[in-house]
Amino acid sequence: xxxxxxxxxxxLAVADRLHFGRAAEELHIAxxxxxxxxxxxxxxxxxxxxxxxxxxxxxxDAGTQLLADAGPLLxxxxxxxxxxxxxARGGRRLxxxxxxxxxxxxxARAFEARHPDVxxxxxxxxxxxxxxxxxxxxxxxxxxxxxxxxxxxRVTPLYTEPLMVVLPADHRLAGKEEVTExxxxxxxxxxxxxxxxxxxxRPHPDSGxxxxxxxxxxxHVAAGRGISFVGRSETVFxxxxxxxxxxxxxxxxxxxxxxxxxxxxxxxxxxxxxAAQATAEITAECGNYDLGAAVSE
Numbered sequence: 001x002x003x004x005x006x007x008x009x010x011x012l013a014v015a016d017r018l019h020f021g022r023a024a025e026e027l028h029i030a031x032x033x034x035x036x037x038x039x040x041x042x043x044x045x046x047x048x049x050x051x052x053x054x055x056x057x058x059x060x061d062a063g064t065q066l067l068a069d070a071g072p073l074l075x076x077x078x079x080x081x082x083x084x085x086x087x088a089r090g091g092r093r094l095x096x097x098x099x100x101x102x103x104x105x106x107x108a109r110a111f112e113a114r115h116p117d118v119x120x121x122x123x124x125x126x127x128x129x130x131x132x133x134x135x136x137x138x139x140x141x142x143x144x145x146x147x148x149x150x151x152x153x154r155v156t157p158l159y160t161e162p163l164m165v166v167l168p169a170d171h172r173l174a175g176k177e178e179v180t181e182x183x184x185x186x187x188x189x190x191x192x193x194x195x196x197x198x199x200x201x202r203p204h205p206d207s208g209x210x211x212x213x214x215x216x217x218x219x220h221v222a223a224g225r226g227i228s229f230v231g232r233s234e235t236v237f238x239x240x241x242x243x244x245x246x247x248x249x250x251x252x253x254x255x256x257x258x259x260x261x262x263x264x265x266x267x268x269x270x271x272x273x274x275a276a277q278a279t280a281e282i283t284a285e286c287g288n289y290d291l292g293a294a295v296s297e
Contacts, residue, residue, distance in 0.1 A: 092119070130259070156273065184202075188204065199251050
């Protein structure tokens with residue numbers, strides 16, 4: 001039995017909203033047609049995916065499992081389409097993503113020495129882009145910062161770097177040589193994900209602000225809406241007078257990794273992995289410098 005990708009997209013729309021009417025509107029199809037497609041998918045799989053009663057729509061155990069598997073499967077299909085399109089244009093290319101502050105140059109130079117005919121497309125990615133861009137093929141390889149949803153990914157640690165606390169420039173602790181978690185007790189946190197991903201052992205009150213990227217995070221901190229944490233290399237990349245970076249040695253260091261889709265089979269991507277691992281120490285040292293200056297050389 002072959003899974004119909006269109007039916008999977010329909011399933012994800014209903015599973016996301018748990019409402020057939022709203023899902024049909026989003027998909028621009030009639031609700032009866034959507035219901036027929038979902039019933040056909042259930043017949044294909046031999047299992048009910050939703051329960052429907054007067055209380056609403058809910059996922060069954062089978063539906064919950066399909067929800068976990070369908071996203072990476074569709075992303076893989078999109079990735080195949082993207083790679084075929086790139087191949088049709090001619091030439092060989094490898095798309096490499098990186099988080100702010102992680103230098104790509106050492107690995108890129110080592111890779112290009114072995115593959116001078118391959119064009120490296122380098123692009124910055126944000127926290128919530130990391131897994132989706134790898135899974136759907138927008139990037140082939142990514143320099144990522146944990147935590148990341150590793151479902152469907154191959155993730156290899158490269159190195160760690162110390163975390164720094166980000167404070168407004170007029171904060172009582174700004175300019176200190178270092179601080180402790182106890183010093184920061186009660187400070188609201190500006191963060192990019194759920195409370196479970198906070199790097200501290202003492203939970204901070206939620207500021208109610210979610211920052212998608214480092215720039216947004218720093219803007220909120222500078223405005224006095226809370227504190228935050230960044231890797232040391234990010235502090236060099238974003239130097240500004242209205243914020244202060246202070247070491248907090250008792251926090252566990254941040255892990256920098258290399259990642260690609262687990263389903264991806266590519267000798268070029270494997271060679272880039274090898275180049276990144278061979279130059280990891282150089283990359284970690286380069287993190288103390290301005291990545292923008294390195295890329296412009």
